Amino acid sequence: MSDYTKYTNKEMQAVAIAQQIKDGQIVIVGTGLPLIGASLAKRVFAPGCHPIVESGLMDCSPIEVPRSVGDDRFMAHCAVQWPNIRFIGFEANEWLNDNLNEEGTEPRLIAFIGGAQIDPYGNVNSTSIGDYHHPITRFTGSGGANAIATFANTVIMMQHEKRRFIDKIDYVTSPGWMDGAGGRERAGLPGNRGPQMVVTDLGIMKFDEQTKRMYCAYMFPGVTPEKVQENTGFEIDCSRAESYPAPDPEIIRMIREEIDPGQAFIKVPKD
């Protein structure tokens, strides 16, 4: 479809992801939406960002859309091809050295992770639904997400559905703020890192400074507080929610024509 003023929820989500990335940041991406978002950020919003992937490929600049984090499309045109262990050591040392951005306001490393379930404190499940030993649905498991959630600030991406946003998740693959303020320190996790926001197809959820509980910070065009609550399996505060601007048609054109022309991750709507 060539009408770039009409966009899908997924395209909006990719744009919102891209707009969270700041110039100079080191960005841990996976495949799928975060990669589309990072590619867009690199072209438009934050050309000086450094995408890295958990297989150990640093400062990636893929020309074509990779399908896996170990894809040769990531491996070509990157700065360094490290084995995975170096990547893990790097992310741990980013925390140990408390490496901050140039302004000194926040860590320079930010990571995107996904999952199947999330609770009000940003703990994420990507392992299994139901009993762990005899699950109803089994997923891939952690991959690199657990250590990322341990050492880095994260942006979590998820489809906003009642069955996914629930009070108690079946398995904690990637720890968030645990049981609230001070929860990470009590568990023995780095307290000065953790989930910063959840980018969904409805808007952007953040975590309260004091309580670390999720609230709705932004709603995408056309989304109401009722719709956010309807699709959230726990009570969510929408009183602070602002509306998020619609994407520029030029940005939508870029996603469709330049970044993911093969529609590997974002389907273009039919007329």
Next chain:
Amino acid sequence: MSKVMSLHDAVAKYVHDGDSISFGGFTTNRKPYAAVHEILRQGQKDFIVYAGPAGGDWDMLIGEGRVKAYINCYTANSGYTNVSRRFRAAIEKNEVLFEDYSQDAIMFMLHASSLGLPFLPVRFMIGSGMVDEWGISKEVRQTIDKLPNDKYVYLDNPFTGEKTVALPVPKLDTAIIHVQMASPDGTCRILGDEFHDVDIAIAAKNVIVTCEELVTNEYIRRDPTQNKIFGECVNAVVHCPKGAHPSQVYGYYDYDPAYFKEYDAASKYQDGPDAVAQLKKAAAKAQKALDKKPGDEKLAAALEKANQAAADAESGAKVPETFKDFCEKYVYSVKSHEEYLDKLGATRLLKLLDTSGFGYAAQLDAIER
């Protein structure tokens, strides 16, 4: 001394029932598929697997019932199958012993094994299900010699008192890796990311290397900066061009989308009876959906289609390709890797060749169309 052997002889000599084993590569990249096929043909089983970032390699071995314990962190042909289907079914049906670590933990454990460390303290997995839940209980672990009795133990850092998770370091019997170039004495050249391949090659007692190009010991020494594995770590060198197909080999060829798509569809069903059962279940689900919204034309059409598919499968008129069929077609019906390549055909393989200067086949999907 030349370590060059046939694929058959290398697998027969160095892969045994019950081995603790690890493969190199990363999901759909540089996976030693030719060796996987040979193991399937020869019948070795009961593996204790340190899987790392796995894909169809271990999914096939799980589907064929060759895995005793699956120590895992991620199993998917990413971008084609988001969760490998025989892996998923085996866990959902409780048919395989499995243990979850984070990828970081497994990669560090294999690295620690290469360093000869006694155990490994880490900071991750704290606060997660990976410490709360044990996939394989202490009791069961005690019955398996090659598994440590504990998944992990908490250990305070003796220098600072900080809480850490101490992980066991695996002892590998066997490692199999696929590399771009090797020489008869076992020296290996890996182009692009080495992943955990060097670690498992140092750590394992027996190492099989399959290679795209077999060159002389003299030639490979002309540029030692590119060499990654000392030949004395290696037991067998197998000249095996396209030996990672359907996965990628940086600078040589790309993954095979048609193969991964076919595997994605076929691996939904273990075998014929499983296909019939699943299609019947899908038809019942479609009926339920229509019952909820009677008169919905789309749902009615979907039900008709689902009923037809279930009836066709049951009568044998049209049974979808299953995992068993797939294995028969690509593994058991051929005697060797060479026969496998003949079956794929030259045209199909040529389309996958990397574009010069790219490290992958540019516009691969466009070629497919």
